[in-house]
Amino acid sequence: MLDDIINHYNEAVFDTDKEAAFEVIDNALAEGYTPEDIIFKVVIPAINEMMAIITKDPDANLAQHFMTAQIASEVTEKMLLQFKSPPEIVGRVVIGTAVGDLHSLGKRIVSGCLKAMMVEIIDLGVNVAAERFVDEAIAHDAQVIAISAMMVHSATGENGCRKVRKLLNEQGLESRIKIAVGGAPFRFDPELYKTVGADAWAADGISAAKTIVDLIHEVNAK
Amino acid sequence: MSFESALATLIVHSDGETQHLQVDVGTCVRDALDTTAIRVRAACGGTGSCGACVIKYLSGAVNPATLAEYQKLSASERQEGLRLACQIRVVGDTEWLLEHPAHVSSWKSIAPEDLIPVEGQLPELQHFIYGLAVDLGTTHIRISLWNRKTGQRIANRSGFNPQSVFGADVLNRLNAALLTDNRSLEMAQLARQAVLEALRDILARDIGEVSPMLKEIGSVIIAGNTAMLALLSLNGANQLLNPDNWQQPIDCLPLGHDTWQSEWNLPNAKIKLEPALAGFVGSDLTADIIGTRLTEAAGASLLVDIGTNTELALWDGHRLLVTSVPGGPAFEGVGIRNGMSAEPGAIYRVERLDDGHSLKLSTLGAATARGFCGSGLIDMIAILLESGTLKPSGRFSQNPGPDGFLAEAENPKTAVTPGDVDALQRAKAAIATAMETLLTNSGLTWESIERLCVCGTFGRHLNIRHAQAIGLLPSLNNDKIELYANATLAGCEKALLSDGISLFDHYAALTQVINLSYVPGYDDLYINNLRLRPIEMHSVINT
Ligand code: B12
Ligand code: FES
Numbered sequence: 001m002l003d004d005i006i007n008h009y010n011e012a013v014f015d016t017d018k019e020a021a022f023e024v025i026d027n028a029l030a031e032g033y034t035p036e037d038i039i040f041k042v043v044i045p046a047i048n049e050m051m052a053i054i055t056k057d058p059d060a061n062l063a064q065h066f067m068t069a070q071i072a073s074e075v076t077e078k079m080l081l082q083f084k085s086p087p088e089i090v091g092r093v094v095i096g097t098a099v100g101d102l103h104s105l106g107k108r109i110v111s112g113c114l115k116a117m118m119v120e121i122i123d124l125g126v127n128v129a130a131e132r133f134v135d136e137a138i139a140h141d142a143q144v145i146a147i148s149a150m151m152v153h154s155a156t157g158e159n160g161c162r163k164v165r166k167l168l169n170e171q172g173l174e175s176r177i178k179i180a181v182g183g184a185p186f187r188f189d190p191e192l193y194k195t196v197g198a199d200a201w202a203a204d205g206i207s208a209a210k211t212i213v214d215l216i217h218e219v220n221a222k
Numbered sequence: 223m224s225f226e227s228a229l230a231t232l233i234v235h236s237d238g239e240t241q242h243l244q245v246d247v248g249t250c251v252r253d254a255l256d257t258t259a260i261r262v263r264a265a266c267g268g269t270g271s272c273g274a275c276v277i278k279y280l281s282g283a284v285n286p287a288t289l290a291e292y293q294k295l296s297a298s299e300r301q302e303g304l305r306l307a308c309q310i311r312v313v314g315d316t317e318w319l320l321e322h323p324a325h326v327s328s329w330k331s332i333a334p335e336d337l338i339p340v341e342g343q344l345p346e347l348q349h350f351i352y353g354l355a356v357d358l359g360t361t362h363i364r365i366s367l368w369n370r371k372t373g374q375r376i377a378n379r380s381g382f383n384p385q386s387v388f389g390a391d392v393l394n395r396l397n398a399a400l401l402t403d404n405r406s407l408e409m410a411q412l413a414r415q416a417v418l419e420a421l422r423d424i425l426a427r428d429i430g431e432v433s434p435m436l437k438e439i440g441s442v443i444i445a446g447n448t449a450m451l452a453l454l455s456l457n458g459a460n461q462l463l464n465p466d467n468w469q470q471p472i473d474c475l476p477l478g479h480d481t482w483q484s485e486w487n488l489p490n491a492k493i494k495l496e497p498a499l500a501g502f503v504g505s506d507l508t509a510d511i512i513g514t515r516l517t518e519a520a521g522a523s524l525l526v527d528i529g530t531n532t533e534l535a536l537w538d539g540h541r542l543l544v545t546s547v548p549g550g551p552a553f554e555g556v557g558i559r560n561g562m563s564a565e566p567g568a569i570y571r572v573e574r575l576d577d578g579h580s581l582k583l584s585t586l587g588a589a590t591a592r593g594f595c596g597s598g599l600i601d602m603i604a605i606l607l608e609s610g611t612l613k614p615s616g617r618f619s620q621n622p623g624p625d626g627f628l629a630e631a632e633n634p635k636t637a638v639t640p641g642d643v644d645a646l647q648r649a650k651a652a653i654a655t656a657m658e659t660l661l662t663n664s665g666l667t668w669e670s671i672e673r674l675c676v677c678g679t680f681g682r683h684l685n686i687r688h689a690q691a692i693g694l695l696p697s698l699n700n701d702k703i704e705l706y707a708n709a710t711l712a713g714c715e716k717a718l719l720s721d722g723i724s725l726f727d728h729y730a731a732l733t734q735v736i737n738l739s740y741v742p743g744y745d746d747l748y749i750n751n752l753r754l755r756p757i758e759m760h761s762v763i764n765t
Contacts, residue, residue, distance in 0.1 A: 016615050061616045061644035063752040070749075100465055102739035105748070126739075127465065153397050153463055 002041055005033075009046050014053070016067040018074075025075055035079035039087075043072055043079075043116050051206050066105070069112030069205050076116045091216035092120045094137045095146040096128030098160035103150035106183050109205035110146060110212075117209050119216070130163035137177050143219040144212050146180045147198070155185040156196055165197030175222055178215040182208055230312050234277075236260045236320035242588045245312055251277065251284075252307040256331035258587070259566075261324045267376065267428040268308035270294065279303035282316025329379040329423045332364065336681060336707035337378070338513055342719025344373050350440025350490045352376075355714035356417055357506065358446030358454060359383060360392055360530040361554060361563065363413070364711045365420045367428070368718055370441065375715070377428040379420040384412045385453065390556050391530050391548070392449035392502075396459050410456050417444075418486055433487070442493045443714045445726075447504030447531050448472055451495055468501025468737055471730075496717070496726040500735040502546040507533040508729050509713025511542065514675040514706055517732075521672035522664075524657065527709070528553055528596075528678040532653055535733075536660040542729065543660050545736040549652035552645045553596035553679050559626065559639050560593035567592030569636065570683045572601035572629065574609070581605065581629050583636065592635050597683040602629060602638055603646055604688035607754050614754045616643045643754075650694040651751035657696070658757075659741055668696050668759045674703045681707035696757045 005028050012020035025038060033041070050068055080087065093114060095107055104126050111121045122140050124132060133145045145164060149155035156162075161181055168174050181198040193201035200215055202208035228247040232254055233240060245254050252268050252275055255261050266272035270290025280303070287300060288309045295304055307320075351371040357364040366378035388398040388409060399406040425432045444454070452458035455476040461467045475495050476482055483493060496505035507527060510516070516523050517537050525535045530550045536543040555561025562568050566587035573582045583598070585591050594602060606612040611627065613619055618627065618640060626637030661667060676684065676695065682705045689695040695703065706712075717725045738744050751757075 015613075015617075061640065061752075062648055063615060063749065064617075066749050066752075100463065102465060105745050108745065151393055153393065 005042055006046050006049060009042055010049055010053070013046070013050065013068050013071055014064060016063050018067065018071055021071045022075070034084075035082040036084070036087075038079050039076060039116075039118070043075055044118075047072060047113060047116060047206060047209065051210060054204060054206055065205050066109055069109040069116075072116035073112035087118055089120050090118045090213060091144070091220065092122065092140055092142040093144045093146050093212055093216070094122045094124055094133060094140060094142045095148070096124035096133060097126040098147050098149040098154040098157070099127055099129050100157065100159070101149050101151055101154035101183075102126045103148070103183070106148040106150060106205070107146075110148065110182065110208045113205045113209035114212060117213055119209075119213065130159060130161075130167055133164050134167045134171070134173070134177075138173070142177065143216045144178050144180055146182075146208075146212060149181065149183040149185065151183075152185050155181070155183060155192065161196040161198055176219060178219060180208070180212050180215060230283075231315045232312055233315075233317040234260060234320055235280075235318070236323045244588070247312060247314070249312050250308060251310040251312065251318070253331070253334070254312075255307065255320075257333050258330065259326065260320060261327070261330075262307040262320060263322060263324045264308070264427040265430040266308075267430075270306055270309050272430055273306065275307040276304050276322065277307045277310075278319040278321060279305055280317040280319055283312075283314035284316055285309075285311045285313060324427070327423055328381040329420045330381065332378050332380050332708060332711075337375075338706060338708060338712035340375070340513075340712050340715040340719065341373065342716050344719060345370055347371050347440070350438055352435070352439045353441040353443070353718040354421060354439055354491075355711055355718050356442065356444040357509065357708070357710040357714060358413065358417075358444055358450045359506070359710070360395070360447060360450060361386065361390075363416055363420065364708060365417060365424070366711060366715060367421065367424050367439075368715065370719060373719055377424045378711070379423055381416065381420060383450075384416050385409050390554070391551055392447065393463075395453060396449055396462055399453055399459050400463070406453070406456060406459065409453050413450070413454050414482070414485060436487050437490055439488050439491045441718060442488065442491050443496065443717050444494065445496045445505040445509040445710055445714050447506050447529075447533070448498035448500070448502055449504075449531070450506075451498055451504060455495055462501060465501075465737075465739065468739075469735055470500060472498055472501060496714075497730065499544055499730060499733055500546075501737075502531055503533055503544050503735060504531075505726060506710045507535055507544060507546075508726050508733075509710040509717075510675070510677050510706075511535055511537075511713065511729050512716050512725050513709035513712030513714075514677065514704070516673070516675060517542070517729075519672045522666055522670045523673040523675065524660070524671055525675040525677065526653065526657065528653065528676065528680060530554060530556075532656070532678070534656055534660055536664055536666070538664045538666060542733045543664055543736055544733045545656055545660060545738055547652045547656040547738055549649040549656070550679065552649035553599070555593065555595060557645045558594065558599065558642045560635050560637055561599065561642070562593035562595055564595040564679075564681070564683075568595035569593065569598035569602075569629070570595050571685070572598055572605055574605050579609070583630055591630060591633055594636075594638075595683075597680050597685065599638075599642070599646060600692065600694065601685050601688050603643060603754070604685070604691045606638070607691060612643065612754065616640075616647045616752065616754055618643075646692075647752045647754065650692060651748050654693055654751045654757055655744060655748045656738060658747060658751075659738060659744060660736065663736060663741075668698065668757075671696075671698060672702060674698055675706060675709070676703065677706045677709040680705065690756055692754045693751060693757050697759055 202211040232243040262275040273294035567589040571584040626639035629636035
């Protein structure tokens, strides 16, 4: 039964059909599933399932990634309003685009997926200075700084991720705050994240959510 | 539906290579070869006065020998079948042997039908009557030499920008240049040398004198995108990477003017690098506006120059809204598995045959298919969409597997992959969204657009119906859509012929720059436009 719901939901998402996805969710609610069930038993497993699909079919296109994130975060927001008690948060992430970079879509997709995984997002917007990433991460007690960069110079420049790493190092925060990066340049060169001093990277928003949740667990385990 | 002009096949053998050209009856053999890699030797503008363009007749129908050929070729040479290529007109299918071709040059003439006729208010001139127009593109450099006194185009050349080895798109180029001072100097010199080389090629082949002629050039007008201008002049490249500078003009005019003049050996020329409008909106857009006479229609007109960096201008009757969007590289083959630029072997057109499923591929130079250039890729995807092989979401209805969908059985160079479709969707969505954003910003709708001028990459090969079906171009009536291959060059040429007033400054004063990065909602529209479907023509304008 639940498997059917997950399958239908995923089919709709994969076809970038938002209305159909919401219909699946509404039907599930009508059948007596609670909002908590929807999130933990449908949306989150669906994202995991989607991750498996994408690994097998790496050609999922941008619209699909975007819709997956968009639908998942909209469903989550709607369900959260109906939760009986406030949900338990997995962790906190500050996210933004690297300094000089105004490409906002990658950040939106990653945020959407993270929200659906019950991660709290502090969105710093675009063109974010390294100092601000670090200050906000400290202020919000975030475990991860997530930096999106779509251009070669914003991904590799001295004032982007490299500087965030330098600041974390100088302030002795490296075990408390991890850095995740992503965006087109990292997809062309899978080793680039190391060069710029990040702890992890991901090729798409859905795997990004998993990568970042793993980093949160790593920090929390300490 | 197509004009019935009689075509003939011109076959030329040279050095073990063969060119098959489809030409109009009446075409001059030298002119036809000048657009290819096999060129005849030449030292006059094809007037029959230098006698260098000797070529040997094999078979077929052409005009009889002209007076010039009687003067330049001996009776025994004529007996052997030797002729002067500039004097031969094709009458029917014909075949020739070129035993002594010109040295291989990367500079070719632009096909005459791809040029825009240009007239101007001819300047009053006594000296230095020649002028040079330069379109400094990211991928191509195009130049033309003019007699400014008579308003006559002497010749033109087109070739690749040699800076491409440092990166296909403008940012990679800027990043490379900013690495070291030496590197940026090297890149500037590459472009400068390329222009000089093209100019020398014209002087040597179309006039017959080089050094004395260089002194006779009185004016050079150069237009290009902001990054190309900055790289050429060695000024402004670092400002370009900072978004704070994008809304306003960036100073990328050469610092030391004289050094440049001597480098080019043009002692009497006024070299003018036309200033860019903003960070990523170059003077190539201003040149397009001039070249297409965008502001001359009574109603609103939209111009889109699709290239590595796509630039747009919307004329609403009073002002020009301009912007740029990075949607181009996919259409030049970048990031497409079998993508390539418009070179021999590129599939530039795909048609579905009457049987409903077999495909007919047309390649440039009628060579074996080596990949798709922009127009071919658009045809291909539109046809796959039409036949249901592709869904509007961009997914194949049946996964074609790792080899992709083959347009031609057993030729892997004709494969289209899901990744290619995604890249094309991203590119066309960026451009469509930019057009919509300009309309919204001036309170216009598609219905009010009288002219849509499409310049750049596609030249005249674009199948408009296909571009409309996938949502790259709006579904306007065909008579409102104009395709231009060389608008930027035409704009420079027009400016060359209108000494005194600067046309570029005139139009620059009418522009208002929009930076799409700061337009709220651009990203939502962008996602919407990823779908392969016609552009929404009746979108409601929210104010
Ligand atoms: C749309 C677009 C724009 C829009 C942006 C709108 C917006 N609000 O975001 C506009 C028109 C404003 C724009 C402007 C410019 N752009 Co632009 N743009 C694009 C385009 C077409 C798509 C980029 C995009 O949004 N991709 C969608 C993302 C979400 O896809 P993705 O990379 O697959 O993302 C996944 C992963 O990377 C990962 N991920 C992303 N972020 C993160 C973060 C973390 C932490 C993790 C773990 C994972 C992760 O998850 C994502 C989702 O699955 C690309 C070309 C292309 N075809 O890709 C150029 C491109 C990125 N742009 C480019 C350029 C040059 C520019 C401009 C300088 C040019 C101009 N003409 O103005 C300006 C610069 C603006 C600025 N300062 O940032 C170049 C960069 C070239 C280079 N070598 O660096 C590109 C590559 C095009 C090109 N080849 O020339 N652009
Ligand atoms: S005689 Fe033919 S080009 Fe000079």
